[in-house]
Amino acid sequence: MTPPAASMQTSPRATAASLTVGIVALLIAGLQPLVLGGLLREARLTEAEIGLTAMVELLTLGLTCGVAAARLKPEHIRLRLILAALAHAGVTLAGVGATGLWIIADRAAAGVFEGLMLWGTINMIVRAHNPERVAGVFATTQTLGQLVAASGLALFIVPQFGVNGALIALTGLSVLAALVAGVGPSRYDRLPSSSGGKGPINAAAVAGLVSIFLFMAFIVATWVYLEPLAARSGLTPQAAGLTISIALGAQVAGGAAATALGGRWRSLPVLLGVVVIYAAVLLVLASRPSPLVFMTAMAVFGFLWMFALPIQTQRMIEIDPTRRAALQVGAAQLLGSAFGPLCAALLVQDTGSAQALILGGAFLGLSASLLLVSARKI
Template structure:
């Protein structure tokens, strides 16, 4: 665990914006810096390039340039966060945040490279998400309660820029290189060059993609949905920050249970719960008493299921290759949800985003059932 501290801090910095997106984008929407449709586009742009950054790191495998990669990514993140408040309009903001996402993705790849090489990658993935969500909850609460009310939404990007410097202070603790072969938790006979795609590998990535789309569609529009339910802007922001604490509880529980429960059934149950919450959010307009507990359930399930993503990846592929691609699937799914939601919301009404979330949750069940059917078919033909 000690050797993972530095990459976990780096990954937490990389994902910090994702946790506070609803607060920051909601404030930018209120200030007229972004349109309601643009909320989804800007959120999507950063998350997509974050996923592409992870893919780029995996493809190029900069295992002997970890310190240089971290240094370059941090400098880019700081500069782009400082540049963001000067941008005006959906297109300009999306472009700058897309560039920031690419740098954040490269920084996250460093974390992923360490996790898939750990002795218990599924558990370490859970620990990482608990740590980074704790950082998001703290920053989100400070922004919602103090900094944004006092200094406006640009303060969020000032804080993100300052936080991004933290990995540089710990750079000496980062190993200069990693071995290309996954050291633990995988089949040592599985050589990277011999790895091939299988239907199970594709479906596992697709299931996680859709699960994160279920989350992303609702989360990107959490603040306008909260106001639709009857909360004022400050109350909606506070609920979002509190939901991050519920994520920590869920992530802690998921990390403790990941080695004891089968991943596919757990993820199916998660899809049912997330889809049910989304449908309930859609059905409970102007009922603020319902919105907060629904957000807490949504947030708890969110992080509870994350360690099971990695467990599912290793269940279908012991080489670790699918596990190394899982963060990209998670991030691209998180981007696809807001993108689709942005295409269906109308005017000031964000309610259809909840329906998109429900639809993605239903699609997860179809994919997981397809995986089960393939396993059954393989068992009969073996």
């Protein structure tokens, strides 16, 4: 159980401000296909550079968030977030008109400032009285934000102003995040471990974090091959696009369900149940199902994706009540999100998208194994 000393109450305004900054930080995760695809159409990136750009930004985001969680004291948060958001606006604006390696370097720098912005949000979540529910709210609103931003950019901005218009719009959102950060918290109480031991987190927590890393590697390694997998099942490009929209809508529902149910059940059986259902989804996708069954399977895929993320935060707090490990959940999720597609790209190449399902199954199995190891060590 979580000790009361590990949690704190924040005002609704401070909570909303922290969530908003985190939503802006993670917008790019849902906008990469739109932005990078636009750069490809404008001949500013090659196909190979698209994958490298996406991976580098997620890596710097995850690494920065993890290092900040481990090294930065929860002080001067308001000032740090304002500066990070303004710096993010600056590097995003610097991408206007850029090409090739400059874009790759620019998005890598953007990932650094996104990681700092997300660090502020995670600090608030792990200190909340009911962190699993606050994490569920964040997962839901984050997905909704990505949907709204992607739709708005695709319908109104990119057709008229090209990808530079999208970058300028994102610059404006980062400036807005800086303004919102100005009404957020300036500091948080230190976690219990901050005044006590400063050694490494325990072995069970390490196993839990690696399990989360591998879970997200499974998720994203499978997700990025949705369109070729859909083609194997006879879906048209239009039907594949509809499947993506359905899966994104299911993600919102999954985050909402996690918010409503958070804290009512022990996390371990819930996460093991998620693994079992995901294994069934992989088997369905591998069987070349009918278009309707494929769409249904991907709806389940999307629902469980956002449902599981807040439960993972709850799991890490159950393993390590000091909440130091919970501070690293975001980094584990983001680094796994970058690692999965990288491995998939190396494996799939000319062997066919079905190999992504095999790789995803391996990641999922390893994740479940480490989840069980973390339980045995508590």
